[in-house]
Amino acid sequence: MNWEQLLSLKRQGDNHKRLRKEQDETRLGFEVDYDRIIFSSAFRSLQDKTQVIPLSKTDFVHTRLTHSLEVSVVGRSLGRIAGKKILEKHPYLSEVHGYQMNDFGAIVAAAALSHDIGNPPFGHSGEKAIGEFFKTGGGLHYKDKLSDKEYQDIIDFEGNANGFRLLTASRQGVEGGLRLSYSTLGAFMKYPKESLPKSPTKHIADKKFGFFQSDKKEFIQVAQELGLVQTSAGASVSYSRHPLTFLVEAADDICYTIIDFEDGINLGLISEEFALEYLIKLVKNSINTKKYTSMAHREDRLSYLRALAINTLITDAVRIFVENETAILAGEFHVALLDKSDYKAQIDDIIKISIDKIYQSQEVVEKEIAGYKIISDILNVYTKALMNKKEGIASNYDKLLIKTLPGNYKITDGSAYDILLNTCCYVASLSDSAAVHIHNKIMGKQL
Template sequence: MTANTEHRTLEVYASHGPASRGRFLDEQEHQSPTSRTPFQRDRDRIIHSGAFRRLKHKTQVFVYHEGDYFRTRLTHSLEVAQIARSMARALGLNDDLAEAVALAHDLGHTPFGHAGEDALDRLMTEHGGFDHNEQTVRVLTQLEQRYAGFDGLNLSWETLEGVVKHHGSIKDRTTLRPAIIAIDKNMDLQLERHSSAEAQLANLADDIAYLSHDFDDALRAGLFGIEDIRPLPQVGKALLDIEKNHGNLELSRITHELVRRLISVFVEDILGVSAGNLAALQAKHADDIRNHKMPVIGFSSGMAADLETLREFLFKNMWRHYKVNRMSSKAKRVVTDLFDLFMSEPNTLPSDWQFSGGKALSDMTNSDRARIIADYIASMTDRYAIIEHERLFDLGPILR
């Protein structure tokens, strides 16, 4: 093996860790066969971060106390990583990089899922807004403060590229948010180009995971029934196959078998289409994929249409179900109450959040203060946000 390849067999157009563009701060990593590659180090740093652990109690769709079985941001991220890693290995791509991007992609999410993000974005309207993808970049480059030599996780160029371009290349630089502008200025992420094949896989693995598993959660929550989803593309075929092979089953077994089949059909479609695209491109380097006119990883047109139909069904019958809307309404009130209180009385913040860079929040501009308060609220788990709200707004029999 040369110094620019992994110590295992990957395709020439895969992202090879030893050939990484490096990190913002050079750590002089060892390249011996027994050392971790740069992307393995990235994955490990993400898993050991405080932000990753907090995903355990952050909402995917259902607030944590609705039931222990429902998915959280942590279980979702693990499911995305498993799907991305499996697909990367099947295509001869770097599964470590695909896994790292998948594990990192949701680190900036607020408590209470998109309801919390919507509330925080509205509250931050006059202070630059709030976006969970930018917040992920802030976590990775600034807010995690664990290492002696730097803030953030000092991840490799390729992992940061995959996170920043999670939804694709960025052609319009006028839409860039400050944290992304800053990291691009320091590391030149070549935003107009596509991301690596591994990052493209992680992006689509996200779609596969939530579209498949949301059916499981919604069925268990009773938001709709099996007969309601039988007419849907791919779902009806999967249900017929389950019934043919297993007869009548209880709901828990049906939903598990359904999720298995949906993931399989989505993955097989991506692998078939992507393998054909890669063969036609005849790429000799990872940059050939970045420079191609279109993404090389994708679904067939028919499967993409089926996925959109499933997304529309879930939007109407799960994500906007009145039970979910009620949870979202309460969640937005919690976030709004906390933000407004901390803005007007920053001395109610925990002591280590009352100062930044040696300056008191009370002496800062409104926008600087608001950004730090947004960082604090975004870092909360659902449970902690609820407890903080009770401490600050529920007087109870005694003042706590």
């Protein structure tokens, strides 16, 4: 892979190449990507989607929205610092093509901003709930109507694949979705493969999948334009990651490691003394002890340690990225950046505590159980109504249900896969509160 191709400003539908030197410096194409994402309805819905604590009524707990904004800020720093070093190493990118370090920051920031845009309500349990409905629940009987890959798309419903669909899918009068630059789409594509085969290698890019069968053509178009290394062709398609994807992933890893931990402290799930001890281990080489001990309030101490920890991990992630640039460009770097961090032991300790004290806390488990029931019930009534309409046997109740759907989710003239996937994407588009509200309506609990 080469940086000039990887930094493509081309958008879906373009008939000509967009040159960096011809860009308006007051509003670069990469910055337009950020604007389009932040003004999209899909992004706004993240304000009421779970990050860690589902349906939390506490002001200081992060939602998907605040998490995504923070990941974007960290991603921008990672991109700028790494970009500066890449341009120093490859000066022709700046001298001949006009690329600047801020371009790298803008691409990573935009991709990071959208990294959770396709996630369903109720956190990762929402993805599992959608899959379980078709794997073991009321949607199992649809299996015979789908190909193996189509069925896998649904039983392993993946927020990353849904995100790619949201960013690129055309609708009537809106070609190419948000029409983001291919470089931003490439950096967004964390798992550049289809749903089957599952985890064919131990490469981090093969851990999950990144596009549905319905979006395969658009995915391949982006991958080929960027010159991503194709790792599998024919019956199964996969590519290496865009190099900047590693920085997007690092930004996410840094934020959920540090900030989910902070949420656990604020919620009282982790004691302050215990938690601060672990954070201090991470920043022991940069902490100003005198400054730290002078802080009278817990939130100030915690904010100080958080800032130091994030800065420490940003610096380390960039070091790893630059040291391994050649392998990354060749598609031969197989792990997340932080897996090679000098602070991996400290990171693992923090994540272990977060899993035990936060992710598996009674509050989280109980609300995830409720989320499973809510999602299953919504899928049950809407898939039945839409499939009945397709087969010409829709009841009056089915017709009433379909009337409640947004226009682009009412379509039933496609294949069974199109209808079922579209319904999954509708459920995924709902915020936590909207899902509860709709569930109450269809269960007759609210008029």
